[in-house]
Amino acid sequence: MAFKFKKQIFGFMDLLRFKKLVPNRRAAFDAASSAPLPKTYKVNETAKILHPGNQKARLAEITLVTADTKTYTFELSKKMFFRAGQYVELTADVDGSTVNRPYAISSSPLTSLREGKLSVTVKKAGFFSNWLFDNAKVGDEMIIGDPSGFFHYEGIKDAEVVVGIAGGSGITPFYSMAQAIAEGSEDFRLILLYGAKTEKDIAFKKELDALVSDNFKVVYVLSDEKNKKYENGFITKELIAKYAPEDFTVMACGPQAMYAFLDKELAAMGIGGRRVKKEANCVGVRDVKKAVYDLTVHIRDDVYTVKADNRETVLVAMERAGLRVPSKCRAGGCGFCHSKLVSGKFSIAGADKRRLADLKFGYIHPCCSYPDSDMEIIVPAGLE
Ligand code: FES
CATH class of the missing domain: 3.40.50.80 (Nucleotide-binding domain of ferredoxin-NADP reductase (FNR) module)
Structure with a gap:
């Protein structure tokens, strides 16, 4: 169909507007504030507090709570917001290896926001907790991860x-x-x-x-x-x-x-x-007859073959071999460690908490999977 040009009756109005365009713009510039633009924006600052990422923290105080429990209070390098009931992942160098564990936060959310301090209370039980109890000292520097977990009050779902x-x-x-x-x-x-x-x-x-x-x-x-x-x-x-x-x-x-x-x-x-x-507990060892399998691990372009004790989880096998792999809850709940299974058999500790997509596309959670044969997995890159 041929294009028909529609005549604008008031086209001259556009011309007038066009003539005023430049003077109007100049007037707007003249009227604008000469204050420099802010270097930071409130929304960005809030986002940083909500998701501070891994941060260095200095151990400022250690308090004995009971005979086998201590509170470790850290000075944060970045303020952090969390919901009471959440946990953080604590990472430290233990005898040359990088070790991390999730610990529930025992301080209050406002202490973190106002004073930049955060405490975890840890019972002496298990490899990292024992090390903390016996070796950690004021002044030590460790890494604290984002607050995580859903063990907190939810007004929409929970009773009053x-x-x-x-x-x-x-x-x-x-x-x-x-x-x-x-x-x-x-x-x-x-x-x-x-x-x-x-x-x-x-x-x-x-x-x-x-x-x-x-x-x-x-x-x-x-x-x-x-x-x-x-x-x-x-x-x-x-x-x-x-x-x-x-x-x-x-x-x-x-x-x-x-x-x-x-x-x-x-x-x-x-x-x-x-x-x-x-609140889920970290997966521990299982009580079965010992067997050791080969675990082949792909991380980016690197391939490692490490030994995996069938009584311990696949995550522990990788950590024992010194591989830096992602983890948070160590209980199958957060999905942070999910890794693609290439081959091999495994058993899951407790209930299978994998998401449907993980099941469909063949992902496992190394933190709660025990090897039942040689295995090969592709793991997302860990802490940088
Ligand atoms: S570390 Fe949370 S699911 Fe494995």
Whole structure:
């Protein structure tokens, strides 16, 4: 179809506008502020606080909490925002090897934002924790990763009251939550049932007692000591019912044995599904007859073949060989370590938490996979 030119009746108006274009622009320039442009923007600064990335941190203080638990307080090089209940990954050079582990944050979110300090509380158990307990000293420099994990209050999903169930060093995230409630950075009611073996094993007792308010209550439960000042025995369904209101969300953090017991108690109360959140524990060794396999690892253009003990995870085999590979939760939950399986058989510790896409495209989580044969995997590059 032939193009038809449409005559503009008021075309001369455009001409007028065009004539005014340059003077208008000059006037706008003249009226504009002569202040220099800001060097930083608020939104960028906020993003940096939300996602500071790996950062160097100086160990500023070590406090003995119980006979086998210490709090390590770090001075951060970059401010960090986290939700009370989250963890950070701590990385240090241990006897010439780079080792990292996730630890729950025990300080409050505002302490990090205002004072640039962050604390983790660690029980002496396991390779890195033992090293920290015996060797770390004030002035040491370590690497702290981004705050991670979903063990925190979610107003959209959770009830207004949380019944927290802590076992042993599982108190750490709840201590952070109790401080956050007191300082106003978290807004929910926490009823904490805290199980310890004896009175001496209760961590942060003085601090927790000082935080008690309308929104925070703590009940100590001793399993190995009869003491009239406290509840005695285990955290049973009767005990939960005694302190919990009608509607509540359960958040639990403690050893695997506590979870197994708790699952039965909660099932008997008809509580499960979304009403229960459990913080995952790092995957440990499995109890099987020892066998050693060859593990071939591709990282970028490099190929390594290392030995893998079938009692330990594929992640541990790579770390033992000195390979720097990514990891965060070490419990199958974050997906940070996911690696493409080229060949080989493996077993997963506990439930398979891989995303559907990982399953479909043949990815495994080395942090919770034990080798059952020689294996070959492609691993994303680790810490730079
Ligand atoms: S480190 Fe989180 S899934 Fe492996």
